[in-house]
Amino acid sequence: MNNYLVAVLSDRMQAEAAYSALESEGVPMEQVSLLGKGYKSADEYGFLDPKKSARKMAKLMSFWLVPFGFLGGYAFNVSTQFMLVPEIGALGNHLLGGVFGAIAGAMGSFFVGGGVGLSAGSGDALPYRNRLSQGKYIIVVEGAANLTNKATRIIKQFDPENIQGYVEPEQV
Structure with missing residues (x-):
């Protein structure tokens, strides 16, 4: 020690x-x-470089938030039956909701994970x-x-x- x-x-x-x-x-x-x-x-x-720490935290969070965002977006679209683009059908709209959820998860990992990593990750x-x-x-x-x-x-x-x-x- x-x-x-x-x-x-x-x-x-x-x-x-x-x-x-x-x-x-x-x-x-x-x-x-x-x-x-x-x-x-x-x-x-x-x-420690705080930027390096922030990138690491954002990447770590994206492994969780992007898949959960996809599942959340997909489930939300299934439950609401919202037809954003009627031409692609119900399954297509569910998948589109999942993609939007994944994008939201990626944004969350970037802004929250990167911000927390930048402020707290460097000690x-x-x-x-x-x-x-x-x-x-x-x-x-x-x-x-x-x-x-x-x-x-x-x-x-x-x-x-x-x-x-x-x-x-x-x-x-």
């Missing part, structure tokens, strides 16, 4: 000073990452990406609890804008 310390620093000088202080206090530098202009990007570090990665795009710098320390606690004490001296600790969930 890994612990993470993520600290947002306002400028490059502050970030480099904190990075140097971690190095001089004996924190293993292979467990420290500096993100920002001139250093690693969010993608290089591995912060805290989106605010960190936004801070990097504002020109801020982020220091990430990964390791055991004693290492991240030591790094927290060191980085707090530099008055970070935000400092947050995370514990990686155990894989089942």
Whole structure:
């Protein structure tokens, strides 16, 4: 189980000073990452891309919503006996109702699944990406609890804008 310390620093000088202080206090530098202009990007570090997460959620929802939409549209047309296009007969209209239901299911998966994936699927990665795009710098320390606690004490001296600790969930 890994612990993470993520600290947002306002400028490059502050970030480099904190990075140097971690190095001089004996924190293993292979467990420290500096993100920002001139250093690693969010993608290089591995912060989740919210757009990728949204596409994945929309695709997952479409596997359920499109078939259920088809069945719902078909059943609705059977129950109402509505003849949208009389020339294609009852079965054709039922199938057309199913197609419209499937289209509605696809739209639902795109708008709801994509919207939820965009807003919730990225967790805290989106605010960190936004801070990097504002020109801020982020220091990430990964390791055991004693290492991240030591790094927290060191980085707090530099008055970070935000400092947050995370514990990686155990894989089942």
